[in-house]
Amino acid sequence: MAENILENSLLIERRIEVESAIESVVESSLSGTYAPAMELAREILLAGGKRIRPVLTLLAYELAGGDVRDEVLDFAVATELIHTATLIHDDIYDGAKLRRGVQTLHEKHGLDHAIIGGDFLFVMGFGLGGRYEERVVRIMADTCAAIAAGELKQIQHISDLSTTPEDYYEIVRGKTAGPFASACECAAIIAGSSDRDALLLREFGMELGIAFQLVDDILDLTGDERMGKARGTDIHEGKMTLPIIHALTLLHGDSRRILADVLAEFRDDRWDELEALLEQGDSFGYCRILIHNHLERALNHLYEFPQSEVRDVLEAMTRQVMTRNE
Amino acid sequence: MAENILENSLLIERRIEVESAIESVVESSLSGTYAPAMELAREILLAGGKRIRPVLTLLAYELAGGDVRDEVLDFAVATELIHTATLIHDDIYDGAKLRRGVQTLHEKHGLDHAIIGGDFLFVMGFGLGGRYEERVVRIMADTCAAIAAGELKQIQHISDLSTTPEDYYEIVRGKTAGPFASACECAAIIAGSSDRDALLLREFGMELGIAFQLVDDILDLTGDERMGKARGTDIHEGKMTLPIIHALTLLHGDSRRILADVLAEFRDDRWDELEALLEQGDSFGYCRILIHNHLERALNHLYEFPQSEVRDVLEAMTRQVMTRNE
Numbered sequence: 132m133a134e135n136i137l138e139n140s141l142l143i144e145r146r147i148e149v150e151s152a153i154e155s156v157v158e159s160s161l162s163g164t165y166a167p168a169m170e171l172a173r174e175i176l177l178a179g180g181k182r183i184r185p186v187l188t189l190l191a192y193e194l195a196g197g198d199v200r201d202e203v204l205d206f207a208v209a210t211e212l213i214h215t216a217t218l219i220h221d222d223i224y225d226g227a228k229l230r231r232g233v234q235t236l237h238e239k240h241g242l243d244h245a246i247i248g249g250d251f252l253f254v255m256g257f258g259l260g261g262r263y264e265e266r267v268v269r270i271m272a273d274t275c276a277a278i279a280a281g282e283l284k285q286i287q288h289i290s291d292l293s294t295t296p297e298d299y300y301e302i303v304r305g306k307t308a309g310p311f312a313s314a315c316e317c318a319a320i321i322a323g324s325s326d327r328d329a330l331l332l333r334e335f336g337m338e339l340g341i342a343f344q345l346v347d348d349i350l351d352l353t354g355d356e357r358m359g360k361a362r363g364t365d366i367h368e369g370k371m372t373l374p375i376i377h378a379l380t381l382l383h384g385d386s387r388r389i390l391a392d393v394l395a396e397f398r399d400d401r402w403d404e405l406e407a408l409l410e411q412g413d414s415f416g417y418c419r420i421l422i423h424n425h426l427e428r429a430l431n432h433l434y435e436f437p438q439s440e441v442r443d444v445l446e447a448m449t450r451q452v453m454t455r456n457e
Numbered sequence: 458m459a460e461n462i463l464e465n466s467l468l469i470e471r472r473i474e475v476e477s478a479i480e481s482v483v484e485s486s487l488s489g490t491y492a493p494a495m496e497l498a499r500e501i502l503l504a505g506g507k508r509i510r511p512v513l514t515l516l517a518y519e520l521a522g523g524d525v526r527d528e529v530l531d532f533a534v535a536t537e538l539i540h541t542a543t544l545i546h547d548d549i550y551d552g553a554k555l556r557r558g559v560q561t562l563h564e565k566h567g568l569d570h571a572i573i574g575g576d577f578l579f580v581m582g583f584g585l586g587g588r589y590e591e592r593v594v595r596i597m598a599d600t601c602a603a604i605a606a607g608e609l610k611q612i613q614h615i616s617d618l619s620t621t622p623e624d625y626y627e628i629v630r631g632k633t634a635g636p637f638a639s640a641c642e643c644a645a646i647i648a649g650s651s652d653r654d655a656l657l658l659r660e661f662g663m664e665l666g667i668a669f670q671l672v673d674d675i676l677d678l679t680g681d682e683r684m685g686k687a688r689g690t691d692i693h694e695g696k697m698t699l700p701i702i703h704a705l706t707l708l709h710g711d712s713r714r715i716l717a718d719v720l721a722e723f724r725d726d727r728w729d730e731l732e733a734l735l736e737q738g739d740s741f742g743y744c745r746i747l748i749h750n751h752l753e754r755a756l757n758h759l760y761e762f763p764q765s766e767v768r769d770v771l772e773a774m775t776r777q778v779m780t781r782n783e
Contacts, residue, residue, distance in 0.1 A: 164603045166606070168602055216576075220572050223572060224568050224569035242549070243550035243608075244612070246550060246575075247546075250543075250601070253579050253580060253583075254598050254602060257579075257594070257597075258595060258601075258602075260583070261587070261593075261595055261597075268594075271580075271584070272583060272584025273490055276580060277490045279580075280493040280494055282569075283493045283570070
């Protein structure tokens, strides 16, 4: 297995395939009916992004025995279009100024354009999904309904100090992990795999996605420029991430009161206070253990498949999530 | 043919079928993953509405020779879900307070909920579309891309006094007539009709949709409580409707200057001025001739099909659009 996942040539090839498939979908939409909306959406779509969902899709497809990657590419692109649609719309009500290092659509073009641009990417994603069997489209729709449910629950819990870990997991399964899970599951279905393998890949994606979100939560607090967003964005938006939920549960007395106050009146000069409180309850340690557990489970699902180059790459990607916050 | 279309029992039956299909989709989504988003979307979805797209779908399906209406019902419901999604999102940036006689989602629940509620209905519409052949889903996606393009062009032309009839037609074909056309076309495809019949029904829907929008434009100016929105909504929003575009083109000198001023500074005490200006150029007369022409063309497409009860109903619906503004 490659020591450095980024140097693995199979992974690099798949990333290039994904990028060029996205570019070619954009290109072919820049004339005709799709042009006005694509002109708008392309800025964010081509501004980079990790492309984790479509790359996972290609790799899961191969692990499940698929050998005509062209047949899964439209679906892979659809996962990225739909993901980008949700980002554009989230950014509106989060009031975000930057996305993928460029101005958000609503900042640059106004609310109306951002709503329409996001709608268009949803629609185009489902348009690409139309070539697949009914089951795949139903999973896509179910996944998006779960994203919506997760968003609504997250909004409901903004600045809600009584948010439980169960609430948190429900939100994360809907918003982040669900799309990872369904990308992997649908890839397997498109590859014509057994139901068992499709389910294993679904569970792999779910565990990986949960771990991925937990790492994001930690990075938002510890600060990491690779995230492409400012440190503390979640805190400023009142999002109840697991380190915070853990600290609120564990701390008592004055510490608990100070934490509540820091969260209610967060400013950049209160980082030291917040860090000290999170350390007091070892909240990062707690989250790192959970990340480790989810990734172990993800790997155990992978190990149900025979060893192969593609499995090694998926294993390395999984292990990379673990080291992302170390 | 029934003298009063509302009394035609076939039409009443189809309306009831549509309504109960929509209700049953809502009902079955009120538990599980879909529940939180459907709880939100149902308010607008079940608040009434003319259900023109799904009713047209059922009738076009039958005219095209389809005889298992159950197979087209999901598509019919999808047309209404997607239509409602666009209304929810339009209402956000139009700042509308009421829709179908109830509070708009963003007024009642806030911007975030309205964005998510609309997204959910788009997704659910496409989820229902997933059972149909690729061609149908592609037409659905193309139609939505054209709606987006029409919206963007309409926004671009807000309060733009140099808007041409060509601009107007492009907007209307995208936003209003396109969905009518594709509902009829897809219904024919699902019925297994010939390409010729599918195209005839597409053209029928397009002409009917254009006429429908022109009537809406007139009713916005003349005022009609049946519209479920206040008189002059388009004027207040700066939307360039055809009567206005016509008057701006035809009038010269002082009349043209006063019209520009009335539009720029519209208030309810300026209705008399506006009406006089529109009468001066006979702008309503011009629009009524166009409506008549589009409906004639719609009927000619219908007459390519042999006479039947369902054709009579479609004919009566078409003629009803003509009398709607008389």
